[in-house]
Amino acid sequence: MGRAPCCSKIGLHRGPWTAREDALLTKYIQAHGEGNWRSLPKKAGLLRCGKSCRLRWMNYLRPDIKRGNITPDEDDLIIKMHALLGNRWSLIAGRLPGRTDNEIKNYWNTHLSKKLRRQGTDPNTHKKLLDSDPNLQEEPKKRRRNSNKQQKNKFKSNVLVSEKVKVHNPKPIRIKSSRNFSMSRNCSFDWTPTSSLEGDHRVALGTEVEDVPWSSLQEDGDHDHGNGVSFLIGDDDQDNCSDSSDLIKWQSQLPMFDHTLEKLYEEYLQLLKAKDNDQVHDEFDSFAESLLI
DNA sequence: AATGCGAGCAACCGCCACAGT
DNA sequence: CACTGTGGCGGTTGCTCGCAT
Incomplete structure (x- = not known):
């Protein structure tokens, strides 16, 4: 048996963060600083896993x-x-x-x-x-879920579909x-x-x-x-x-x-x-x- | 207009390292 | 030295949206 999860997931919110959650987290960290992620959600009034809070802060909310x-x-x-x-x-x-x-x-x-x-x-x-090995130039194994439908059209005729020019x-x-x-x-x-x-x-x-x-x-x-x-x-x-x-x-x-x-x-x-x-x-x-x- | 597909990104998961006890 | 808790990391997944048909 592995380690216990970082927190009980029962009753915790998951998925995308709401503006209110963002505000709560930001406000709390503003006041108390980073750290103690495990206890942070409770103190901040968030129904989130501490890891989730840390991730949200690190990847999105940090100033x-x-x-x-x-x-x-x-x-x-x-x-x-x-x-x-x-x-x-x-x-x-x-x-x-x-x-x-x-x-x-x-x-x-x-x-x-x-x-x-x-x-x-x-x-x-x-x-x-190697130019002679077209397989190498294909995408690596597709990670996609729903792969049946998606793989069907992904690489038609073994040709890598040129990437659309898309702005990041x-x-x-x-x-x-x-x-x-x-x-x-x-x-x-x-x-x-x-x-x-x-x-x-x-x-x-x-x-x-x-x-x-x-x-x-x-x-x-x-x-x-x-x-x-x-x-x-x-x-x-x-x-x-x-x-x-x-x-x-x-x-x-x-x-x-x-x-x-x-x-x-x-x-x-x-x-x-x-x-x-x-x-x-x-x-x-x-x-x-x-x-x- | 409706539908399906694919790309992109936010978020989650599991593992690991390390500090503290 | 062993154990535990915490933070951090990389891989993976799921959702959303735009585009093509």
Whole structure:
């Protein structure tokens, strides 16, 4: 017999979160901070499993989540990180400010793996697929439920149906009133834009940099996400939140993310261009190790 | 207009690592 | 050292919506 479930599921809500639940959770975390997920639902007045609360917060409600299309740079970075790290989505997400592991994982599964396959690259190994083996360029085994109906039409005539050009569903971005940005998840990315960007790149490929954990870069070590965060939640949380948009301020862009990303990406490009393969390999190894610290 | 299919994403599940006792 | 509780992670599932027929 395995471990007991994290919480009794009897009488707990499941499925999509309502605006009211979001408000309750956000308000509670604003007041008390993250943590104690097991007891949080009860204290916050939520009929949810603690895990569910954590997931909702981490993947959707956190103030520092970046919403919107994955940029081509991010795209490329994800692919390169995946080549280095494999399916370690949390590590990859830790290097993409404001992106969640779930988002990246979904994006990979729905977009990037297909993109690579179209380009003749195996998304698992990142090696070139053989042209002579068309099976390799097909989708991996379909995961779909209702597979009978769906598989019937999925790959007609063994030809991979070209992916429709579809915009990655833009999600709103929450505005953060504080000038400080902090993403404490995994302690893998903490960033204070008021400090110079130059000093904040822990990931300096192939260069001698002082290995300061990103978490320590946050000056006061305060991981309370409630601080300085702007939420549009009124005092009465009962019926005032008819729509999620009432809860959250979204913004269309956050240039500071792009700036950080650009520099990180430049380092990748430099490394890729400059070195012979063995050296690249060695440095990727050391880079990967640095990520695992 | 109705129906079915497929894509995309939010949420769930089960396992694992680790800290605390 | 063993046990337990908690948080975190990756894989998987289920729902919704848009598009094609």
